Amino acid sequence: MSDNRKYYYLKLKENYFDEDAIVLLESMQDGVLYSNILLKLYLKSLKNGGKLQLDENIPYTAQMIATITRQQVGTVERALQIFMKLGLVEPLQNGALYMSNIELLIGQSSTEGERKRRARLALQGQKALPKAGVDKCPPYQADICPPELEIEKEIEIEKERERELDTGQATRAAYGRYGNVFLTQSELDGLKTDLPGKWDYYIDRLSCHIASSGRTYRSHAATIYKWAQEDAAKKAPKKGIPDYSCKEGESL
16 A cells, blocks of 8 residues: 655755855854754754744754754754854744745655655666656756656656545646646547647647746646647737738729
């Protein structure tokens, strides 16, 4: 039986340790310890949206943080003061602490999706599968496609499946160059009927747009129909003042 429980993960950019706040932090005495505590606090706050609390009513104290980070209380207290001065942590009215940059680092998926990714990576390690995304990324995107786009695509697929389970809607499959356009079979059949010879162009167009812009849409089928109508309107002859101009040799 599949496990669809949520899990949360931290997404660190390659220049995370080059950011001014982190460089200043690690340049201090015991700075490496503070940096380690900071990362642990980020992880502990993920499931609460950045808030450091045991549950909805119990915020973490310095003693509790010392226990879960396996550091001395004095070290934790000094670290928290420095975090606040650097703007990395903010106190909330209920006494809890909030990790200020958490929204830039947080990701969400399901344990089922993670299980599938681990299995796929294991097969890749045995050379049983080609590396995901290699044949889907144009040369100018080769530096960002594997593994970033591929992982984000799988997360979106997992979220789509979870939404379908919650709402009871028809199953959607992934289409487009980057596998990020979700359509039911009836929606795909409708596009083929209503946009003959153009439906695959619009699917790829939407796929590239989502991959490059990061935008999300409530209905991918509705977005394609909207774009098709807008394109048709641009090509339609404009209604306005009649053209009474004459060519040479003609008269009104």
